[in-house]
Amino acid sequence: MGAFILRRTGVMILTALCLTFVVFFLTNLFPNLEKLAKTQGNARMTDEEVVSWLDRNGYGGPLIVRYGEWLGLVPGWTREDEATGEITGRCIDFGMDPADAPTRCGLLQGDLGFSTVSDDEVGNIIGGRLLLTLKLMGWAFGVMVPAALLVGVLAGMREGSRLDRSLSTFSIASTATPEYVSGVIFIVLLASSTAGLSPLLAEWGWIEGRTLFLGSARSAMEDGITFWNFALPVTTIALYGMGYIARMTRASMAEVMTAQYIRTARLKGVSFRNIVLKHALRNALIAPFTVIMLQFPWLLTGVVIVETLFNYNGFGWTMVQAASNNDIELLLACSIVAVFVVLVTQLISDIGYVFLNPRIRIA
Amino acid sequence: MRDFTHTDGSTGLTTHPVAEMYAREHKAGQLDRREFLVRSTALGLSAAAAYSLIGVDAALADGHRSVPAAGGTLRIQQEVRALKDPRTYDWSQMANITRGFLEYLIQYNEDGSFEGVLLDSWEANEDATVYTLNLRQGVMWNNGDAFTAEDVAANFVGWCDSTVEGNSMATRMGGLVDPETGVAREGAIEVVDDHTVRVTYPEPDITLVPGIADYPSAVQHRDLIGTNPADHGVGTGAYQIADYEVGVSAQLVRNPDHTYWGDTYLDEIVFVDLGQDPAAWFAGAEAGEFDMTYETVGEFVDLFAAIGWEQSEVTTAATVVIRPNQNTAPYDDVRVRQAIHMAVDNQVCLDLGINGQGVTAENHHVCPIHPEYAELPPQTFDPAGAQALLEESGHADFEFELISIDDDYRKNTTDAVAAQLRDAGFNVTRTIIPGSTFWNDWTSYPFSSTNWNHRELGVQILNLAYRTGVPWNESGFSNAEFDELLTQANGIQDADARREVMVRLQQIMQEEGVTIQPYWRSLFRHYSPGIVNAGMHPKFEINVHYLGFSA
Numbered sequence: 001m002g003a004f005i006l007r008r009t010g011v012m013i014l015t016a017l018c019l020t021f022v023v024f025f026l027t028n029l030f031p032n033l034e035k036l037a038k039t040q041g042n043a044r045m046t047d048e049e050v051v052s053w054l055d056r057n058g059y060g061g062p063l064i065v066r067y068g069e070w071l072g073l074v075p076g077w078t079r080e081d082e083a084t085g086e087i088t089g090r091c092i093d094f095g096m097d098p099a100d101a102p103t104r105c106g107l108l109q110g111d112l113g114f115s116t117v118s119d120d121e122v123g124n125i126i127g128g129r130l131l132l133t134l135k136l137m138g139w140a141f142g143v144m145v146p147a148a149l150l151v152g153v154l155a156g157m158r159e160g161s162r163l164d165r166s167l168s169t170f171s172i173a174s175t176a177t178p179e180y181v182s183g184v185i186f187i188v189l190l191a192s193s194t195a196g197l198s199p200l201l202a203e204w205g206w207i208e209g210r211t212l213f214l215g216s217a218r219s220a221m222e223d224g225i226t227f228w229n230f231a232l233p234v235t236t237i238a239l240y241g242m243g244y245i246a247r248m249t250r251a252s253m254a255e256v257m258t259a260q261y262i263r264t265a266r267l268k269g270v271s272f273r274n275i276v277l278k279h280a281l282r283n284a285l286i287a288p289f290t291v292i293m294l295q296f297p298w299l300l301t302g303v304v305i306v307e308t309l310f311n312y313n314g315f316g317w318t319m320v321q322a323a324s325n326n327d328i329e330l331l332l333a334c335s336i337v338a339v340f341v342v343l344v345t346q347l348i349s350d351i352g353y354v355f356l357n358p359r360i361r362i363a
Numbered sequence: 364m365r366d367f368t369h370t371d372g373s374t375g376l377t378t379h380p381v382a383e384m385y386a387r388e389h390k391a392g393q394l395d396r397r398e399f400l401v402r403s404t405a406l407g408l409s410a411a412a413a414y415s416l417i418g419v420d421a422a423l424a425d426g427h428r429s430v431p432a433a434g435g436t437l438r439i440q441q442e443v444r445a446l447k448d449p450r451t452y453d454w455s456q457m458a459n460i461t462r463g464f465l466e467y468l469i470q471y472n473e474d475g476s477f478e479g480v481l482l483d484s485w486e487a488n489e490d491a492t493v494y495t496l497n498l499r500q501g502v503m504w505n506n507g508d509a510f511t512a513e514d515v516a517a518n519f520v521g522w523c524d525s526t527v528e529g530n531s532m533a534t535r536m537g538g539l540v541d542p543e544t545g546v547a548r549e550g551a552i553e554v555v556d557d558h559t560v561r562v563t564y565p566e567p568d569i570t571l572v573p574g575i576a577d578y579p580s581a582v583q584h585r586d587l588i589g590t591n592p593a594d595h596g597v598g599t600g601a602y603q604i605a606d607y608e609v610g611v612s613a614q615l616v617r618n619p620d621h622t623y624w625g626d627t628y629l630d631e632i633v634f635v636d637l638g639q640d641p642a643a644w645f646a647g648a649e650a651g652e653f654d655m656t657y658e659t660v661g662e663f664v665d666l667f668a669a670i671g672w673e674q675s676e677v678t679t680a681a682t683v684v685i686r687p688n689q690n691t692a693p694y695d696d697v698r699v700r701q702a703i704h705m706a707v708d709n710q711v712c713l714d715l716g717i718n719g720q721g722v723t724a725e726n727h728h729v730c731p732i733h734p735e736y737a738e739l740p741p742q743t744f745d746p747a748g749a750q751a752l753l754e755e756s757g758h759a760d761f762e763f764e765l766i767s768i769d770d771d772y773r774k775n776t777t778d779a780v781a782a783q784l785r786d787a788g789f790n791v792t793r794t795i796i797p798g799s800t801f802w803n804d805w806t807s808y809p810f811s812s813t814n815w816n817h818r819e820l821g822v823q824i825l826n827l828a829y830r831t832g833v834p835w836n837e838s839g840f841s842n843a844e845f846d847e848l849l850t851q852a853n854g855i856q857d858a859d860a861r862r863e864v865m866v867r868l869q870q871i872m873q874e875e876g877v878t879i880q881p882y883w884r885s886l887f888r889h890y891s892p893g894i895v896n897a898g899m900h901p902k903f904e905i906n907v908h909y910l911g912f913s914a
Binding site: 039117120187191194211216219311 | 445446447451528608609611638643646651652666670800803834
């Protein structure tokens with residue numbers, strides 16, 4: 001087991017290294033650097049000004065050297081201004097004496113770099129944003145997994161019944177509706193004071209505010225999470241993932257229900273309730289477990305849409321901002337986080353599998 | 364209270380021979396009040412003096428600010444962008460936030476007049492080559508230093524430094540910049556005494572006042588020129604940044620350790636960034652996340668009005684140009700450009716592009732609200748003639764690629780142009796580029812649309828966008844006669860005399876088919892009832908010192 005985890009960690013580091021290099025390479029293509037210079041300098045700079053800006057801000061050197069700087073293997077760049085004699089550099093912060101600055105400042109030194117779009121250290125930004133996303137994902141999971149398992153088990157215990165058909169239709173519909181569709185529908189129906197249900201409810205005096213729910217989750221960041229500001233984003237994420245897990249659970253449940261030992265139990269006169277809860281459930285949950293763990297990376301892409309739609313400034317939203325402004329070091333940090341999330345959930349899923357299914361062993 | 368009755372003790376010129384002439388013209392009905400105010404205050408008259416010349420009580424005139432109650436927190440929906448050296452600001456939004464502590468020498472008011480902020484008064488000599496700037500007394504920096512003529516001179520030197528990348532103030536300084544060295548001309552900026560600065564142009568120039576009222580001209584401390592205000596927070600204004608998270612929000616609170624020279628009302632201002640999608644702004648308004656928009660656009664004007672918010676509208680010289688670049692074939696052929704002109708009806712662009720929220724323009728980028736605007740005979744809309752002219756030029760089979768940014772009104776207007784060109788028989792493809800990459804090559808696209816903000820004088824825009832070889836000349840227009848006449852117009856202080864030259868300049872713009880410039884936009888802002896002095900500004904300015912809740 002120890003060797004397995006160690007090997008997985010090695011794979012994770014290697015993947016992160018490859019992915020960050022790809023991201024680094026793509027964000028450092030000249031048109032992207034030009035975009036960066038223009039967002040940072042002036043949107044209407046001339047070509048000569050762009051080159052001079054890039055050179056002055058340390059984007060001039062060879063790609064591989066700069067990647068090394070970011071990793072912390074190569075000393076950070078420094079540059080002396082010919083006119084003023086002022087020394088600037090990668091590792092020199094505003095107002096810091098150049099002599100005191102460290103020579104290397106990269107990933108190995110624990111420095112994630114500087115986010116150009118936010119004008120702040122990446123380390124300061126990404127933590128808070130991840131926490132916000134964690135809250136959103138936590139709530140979404142909390143709603144999604146129990147609901148999906150319930151729907152799946154109910155549908156799968158009597159295959160082909162009316163209950164099965166209606167629940168299956170519901171789960172297929174929810175999986176087939178992407179977040180950007182369901183989110184918009186929810187906002188129009190439930191969070192607009194001019195369309196949907198809210199104007200009616202307000203007229204009847206059933207709701208105090210203008211709308212039933214808030215179409216923006218921004219207040220959840222500062223004033224705390226409430227049912228009103230979090231219901232829509234959580235439902236939007238949960239609904240999409242739910243249908244898929246429910247379908248998997250149903251299939252697995254239906255298969256288990258046809259197994260010999262279930263028939264034996266029925267012949268022995270065990271009640272249907274006990275068959276489902278005591279005999280079938282555990283075996284039926286093995287397959288959905290992997291699917292649930294796989295939903296984590298999926299959720300990461302889901303939050304990109306939902307956070308942008310509901311104006312919730314978490315990790316997904318940060319990623320969109322970083323990408324649209326070509327914020328190199330913020331994007332690199334985002335990719336490390338993404339690799340970490342994907343591989344750690346995979347690790348958990350593999351280990352969890354062993355506990356659920358004693359026939360499988362990992363060496 | 365800071366209104367036009369001078370309770371703040373400012374003096375300023377009480378009269379000027381040319382201003383008196385303008386006053387006579389205004390009374391004779393040849394000049395509307397807005398034009399009169401622009402012209403006379405640009406000469407150095409205080410707004411109160413200008414109003415008194417035409418016999419209007421300033422307190423009752425347009426643009427008069429009311430006095431809000433003290434205290435309160437106001438939340439404004441506006442993008443929060445990373446701050447940088449104010450000279451290189453490229454978004455009014457940056458200046459709106461820093462205006463809480465970095466003030467300006469002069470401000471441009473909604474009614475078209477200029478008013479001193481850090482300047483008490485200013486005068487121009489007869490031929491507009493020498494300007495004397497008199498500083499306001501008793502202004503302090505929030506680091507304890509006194510605000511003096513040294514500060515102003517240092518800022519002028521900084522603004523004139525065209526070697527700084529992206530310093531758009533250098534273009535605004537015009538003749539003060541030495542073309543040889545790229546920095547301020549020797550002796551152009553003199554400190555006369557502690558509170559007086561004299562600025563001398565080599566040739567007449569009338570754009571100094573609007574230039575230093577523009578958003579990148581925030582006045583920094585003399586030792587901090589070229590720095591990012593977010594790093595030090597030194598300024599003369601009443602507020603300080605308490606929190607700044609790019610893309611999320613910015614918070615200004617009253618600076619407790621600083622005595623502000625004027626009056627101010629709010630305790631706290633929060634700028635809430637809800638991205639660039641107006642639908643998200645509206646969702647935010649419905650969720651009660653802010654009290655006032657930065658700008659309301661398109662169909663959302665009606666929506667915000669429908670939920671009971673106050674509406675403020677201002678007609679401006681803000682516009683969109685859909686211009687071919689003459690450095691690219693076939694747009695180097697004047698017949699092609701004229702054919703494009705003849706095929707497009709500006710009224711259609713106005714209706715489809717911005718829901719008719721504006722007035723039609725005449726393809727020469729000089730607006731009726733500019734003092735020197737000259738009325739030209741209407742242009743002909745003739746799709747059949749356009750097709751004939753295009754065939755004559757031999758480019759009938761050319762595939763025109765029309766590029767625009769991926770954003771509401773600019774996209775819609777460009778679509779309207781493309782549709783009309785297709786109706787006239789042109790072969791047109793449309794390309795839409797996302798906002799994040801559009802500006803990379805905005806000056807060199809062969810045929811694309813660009814939005815231009817309001818400017819106070821007609822010559823300013825022509826200088827920025829159509830003079831040979833200037834950085835923002837996106838149409839690749841180069842015409843010796845035009846350049847010469849423009850230089851001439853820049854030196855004529857009297858707008859009527861300048862109009863004589865403008866007639867020809869505007870004609871050249873039309874004859875050469877430089878650009879389609881279909882309409883002038885009206886700008887809208889909405890705010891929840893009870894907020895005062897939040898009216899829309901033609902240049903999107905928000906001065907947080909004036910804002911407040913009604914008493």
